[in-house]
Amino acid sequence: MKQENYSIVFSSLTGNTKKLADTIYEMLPKDKCDYFGANELKVPQSDLLYIGFWTDKGNADNKTLELLSQLKNKKIFLFGTAGFGGSDVYFKKILGQVKQSIDSSNVIIGEYMCQGKMPQSVRDRYIKMKENPEHPANLDVLIKNFDCALSHPDMKDLEKLKKLMMK
Structure with a gap:
């Protein structure tokens, strides 16, 4: 072909x-x-x-x-x-x-x-959101996903x- x-x-x-x-x-x-x-x-x-x-x-x-x-x-x-x-x-x-x-x-x-x-600014935003007592419940999952994505x-x-x- x-x-x-x-x-x-x-x-x-x-x-x-x-x-x-x-x-x-x-x-x-x-x-x-x-x-x-x-x-x-x-x-x-x-x-x-x-x-x-x-x-x-x-x-x-x-x-x-x-x-x-x-x-x-x-x-x-x-x-x-x-x-x-x-x-x-x-x-x-x-x-x-x-x-x-x-x-x-x-x-x-x-x-x-x-x-x-993803850009580091994404993780920084998640960490900042955690400072709020009423932060989304899935933030730890999002941070873990960010860390996992670093090698891809x-x-x-x-x-x-x-x-x-x-x-």
Whole structure:
């Protein structure tokens, strides 16, 4: 089968999604890459697009959603990171939200999500909230999740993505 030209376009607030983009780029023929880089809201010429995003309130970031809404007749591989991770159910829910922004003329050829570290300001906000006697009951769980996310995407996450790319 002849490999077609592709583009890898991503938004990465903290560098997590860029790690995934770099991993995808490693797996594909460099001579077939039309574009690799940040989402500049320009529709790439390639018919095959690898589009990466960071999660914002249970959906892709706004810049990614805007790009996705412009695409027509493309093959799309979605990949993303979410600070609140560890659950395939949660990741599927996010991907379901993201897909609502994609025109039906496009074909989703694959998808991958994993947990990603969050900015330190998030943990600082949780700690500050704990000072309030009437703080949310789940703050300790949120802090534990933040601490767990610090190592992600890790080698296991990247290996899982590589295996998916080889299918």
